[in-house]
Amino acid sequence: xxxxxxxxxxxxxxxxxxxxxxxxxxxxxxxxxxxxxxxxxxxxxxxxxxxxxxxxxxxxxxxxxxxxxxxxxxxxxxxxxxxxxxxxxxxxxxxxxxxxxxxxxxxxxxxxxxxxxxxxxxxxxxxxxxxxxxxxxxxxxxxxxxxxxxxxxxxxxxxxxxxxxxxxxxxxxxxxxxxxxxxxxxxxxxxxxxxxxxxxxxxxxxxxxxxxxxxxxxxxxxxxxxxxxxxxxxxxxxxxxxxxxxxxxxxxxxxxxxxxxxxxxxxxxxxxxxxxxxxxxxxxxxxxxxxxxxxxxxxxxxxxxxxxxxxxxxxxxxxxxxxxxxxxxxxxxxxxxxxxxxxxxxxxxxxxxxxxxxxxxxxxxxxxxxxxxxxxxxxxxxxxxxxxxxxxxxxxxxxxxxxxxxxxxxxxxxxxxxxxxxxxxxxxxxxx
Ligand SMILES: [Mn+2]
Numbered sequence: 001x002x003x004x005x006x007x008x009x010x011x012x013x014x015x016x017x018x019x020x021x022x023x024x025x026x027x028x029x030x031x032x033x034x035x036x037x038x039x040x041x042x043x044x045x046x047x048x049x050x051x052x053x054x055x056x057x058x059x060x061x062x063x064x065x066x067x068x069x070x071x072x073x074x075x076x077x078x079x080x081x082x083x084x085x086x087x088x089x090x091x092x093x094x095x096x097x098x099x100x101x102x103x104x105x106x107x108x109x110x111x112x113x114x115x116x117x118x119x120x121x122x123x124x125x126x127x128x129x130x131x132x133x134x135x136x137x138x139x140x141x142x143x144x145x146x147x148x149x150x151x152x153x154x155x156x157x158x159x160x161x162x163x164x165x166x167x168x169x170x171x172x173x174x175x176x177x178x179x180x181x182x183x184x185x186x187x188x189x190x191x192x193x194x195x196x197x198x199x200x201x202x203x204x205x206x207x208x209x210x211x212x213x214x215x216x217x218x219x220x221x222x223x224x225x226x227x228x229x230x231x232x233x234x235x236x237x238x239x240x241x242x243x244x245x246x247x248x249x250x251x252x253x254x255x256x257x258x259x260x261x262x263x264x265x266x267x268x269x270x271x272x273x274x275x276x277x278x279x280x281x282x283x284x285x286x287x288x289x290x291x292x293x294x295x296x297x298x299x300x301x302x303x304x305x306x307x308x309x310x311x312x313x314x315x316x317x318x319x320x321x322x323x324x325x326x327x328x329x330x331x332x333x334x335x336x337x338x339x340x341x342x343x344x345x346x347x348x349x350x351x352x353x354x355x356x357x358x359x360x361x362x363x364x365x366x367x368x369x370x371x372x373x374x375x376x377x378x379x380x381x382x383x384x385x386x387x388x389x390x391x392x393x394x395x396x397x398x399x400x401x402x403x404x405x406x407x408x409x410x411x412x413x414x415x416x417x418x419x420x421x422x423x424x425x426x427x428x429x430x431x432x
Contacts, residue, residue, distance in 0.1 A: 001063045002028035003054075007072035008079045010036040012043070012179075013115045016142030017070035017095060019051060020120035023129050025093075028068055029054050033079035039145075043138075043179050050134060056080035066091040071116040073101025073108075095119055097146075114159035115146035121162040133170035140171035145180060188226050191216065192233075195226075195241065199234045204300060207237035207259045211296060213289040216243045216252075224281065227254045238262045240296050242289045251287040253296070255280050260389040267299045310393060311386050313422075314407045314415035320345045323352055323374035327363055330355060330373045343406050343413060344377045351406060351413055353377035383408045384417065394422045 004021040006014040010033055022030050032053035036044065044051075061083050069078065073096040075085055084090055094105040097113045109119050117139050124131060131139070143163055147155045150163060167173075195212040202209050212230065223243060231239035237259045243252040253271070255264035257278055265275035273282020284292060320343045321330050334342065341356030355377045362376050363369065382400045384393050386409045393405055397419060407415040 001060075002066040002068065003031050003059060003064055004028040004068035004070065005031040005056075005078060005081065006033070006070045007074075007077040008033045008035045010040055011142070011145060012040060012138070013117055013142035013146040014071040015040055015043075016115075016117040016139045017120055018053075019135060019138060020117060020124060021068055021070050021095065023131065023135075024120065024123055024127070025068055028066070029059065031056055031059055035079065038185075039179055043141075047134075064090065066093065068093045068095070069103060069105075070095045070120070071098075072096060073098060073103045073105070073110060075102055112154070114150070114152060114155040115143045115162075117142040117146075118156075118159045118162040121165060122158065125162075125165050131169050133172060136166045136169035136171035137175050140166040140173075141176050141179060144176065184222065184225060184229075187220055188222055191220065191223070191243075192226050192229055195230050196233060199230075201234060201236055204238075205261075207261060208235075209238045209240075209300060210234050210236040211240045211242070211293055213242040213244070213293055215246050218245065218247065223252065224254055224279070227256050228279075231256045231258075238264075238300070242292050242296075244287075244289050249286045251284040251289060251292050253282045253284060253292060255296075262300065267296070270299065271295065309386070310384065310388055310390060310407050310417055311415065313390055314386075314417045315421060316415035318343065318406065318413050318416045320349070320351075320413065321355070321373060322347075323377070324372045326370050327360075327373055327376060328369040331360065331369075341404055343381070343416070344373060345413075349412065351381055351383065351408075353379045354381050354404075354406075356403075381406065383413075385409070386414055390417075390422055393417045397422065 002025060004018060004025060006018045015032070018030050018032065022028060030053050032055070034055060056079055061081070064084060067084055067090055069092070072078070073094045075081070092103060092105045094101070094103055094108040094110060095116060096110045097116045097119060099110055099112055111119060113119055121139055140163060143159060143166065144150070147159050150160055191214065194214055199210055199212060223241065227239060227241045230241065238255070238257040240253060240255045243254070245252065253268065253273065255268060255275070257264045263277040264280040265277055268275045268280035268282045271282045271284065273280060275281060319337060319339065321333065323344050323346055334340065341354060343351050344353040344355055346352050353374065355373055359376045359378055382396055382402055383406045384396060386407050396405055397403065403419045405417050406413045407417055
């Protein structure tokens with residue numbers, strides 16, 4: 001007898017790989033562990049009958065001649081297969097994307113792809129096996145779950161290729177969305193409802209704020225998403241949730257902001273957590289929620305005075321070049337200072353254009369190297385007032401496809417904000 005099985009606490013990648021293996025090895029009986037994760041349980045309860053599985057108990061392990069293992073290569077992740085470990089004449093085949101395992105296989109396909117189902121999908125494609133739309137949907141679900149919709153750094157082009165193949169085989173994205181977005185369940189809903197019932201809202205200068213505090217029992221997943229929904233429903237610019245886990249005597253603080261003046265990441269860092277300007281969290285040991293709320297209020301007040309202005313993150317002094325300078329001289333200057341572009345000014349230091357690498361491509365003949373730079377510069381200059389925020393600067397860069405924007409005060413250039421300045425700000429790389 002041949003059997004195919006996968007790891008305990010099975011996820012969609014495990015189930016998908018199990019089903020795919022039964023297409024590649026039609027005579028193998030699929031054995032699904034009893035312990036499967038919550039998303040998978042929901043999927044199986046609805047798709048009962050579409051897939052047939054055996055439990056370990058239903059299999060006479062003595063009669064197993066071939067064991068096929070997918071999405072793991074470790075004995076201790078299998079359920080009830082211990083006796084097979086000692087069997088001498090057992091043939092073992094492993095398909096896995098985890099490279100550290102202790103199962104000694106006779107045949108194996110083990111590579112570090114984003115999902116195990118990618119490896120099996122490649123084989124199905126190679127062997128031109130028929131797969132049904134519901135199988136394709138399940139396979140794509142496994143692929144998306146293990147690769148975070150192809151966004152995890154472990155994702156390879158092979159994973160994306162497999163996703164394309166499965167979409168060609170009519171994988172249904174509507175079904176996918178239903179099962180992969182189970183993170184908002186009953187627990188999360190109850191918490192959100194409680195928070196909304198007690199929601200307080202206060203105006204704080206130029207933004208609105210709401211702080212919600214509540215007790216929770218044990219670990220609750222996806223509180224960050226609950227906070228995001230809370231902020232949207234209560235309709236405030238800034239929201240903080242203080243979740244006290246009574247048993248473990250810990251407070252989880254989660255913040256969300258969509259105004260520049262409140263940098264949640266910076267605030268959370270000052271109380272031992274972390275995050276980005278728009279979102280952050282911190283875990284505080286044995287804290288009392290009232291004290292935490294007071295602390296957040298103080299931080300919000302303090303944060304307002306130190307909100308980041310463009311003048312804090314721009315680069316200066318700014319090198320400019322006169323519009324009558326020759327192309328050759330400008331090219332040399334740029335090379336010497338290691339810049340890719342520069343504002344061009346007239347005699348009164350007024351900005352009249354910018355020169356960038358793109359403009360130099362317009363220079364075709366060597367005689368043009370002696371022409372004034374104004375003949376090649378870009379005349380439509382995007383500038384920004386020093387009073388604007390980093391987010392506004394970044395939006396301008398995206399809209400106009402420019403990497404540097406002169407920062408103006410009273411008609412004069414006082415600095416320049418570059419793409420990397422903006423990125424430094426967004427990724428919180430600024431020194432505190
Ligand atoms: Mn996997």
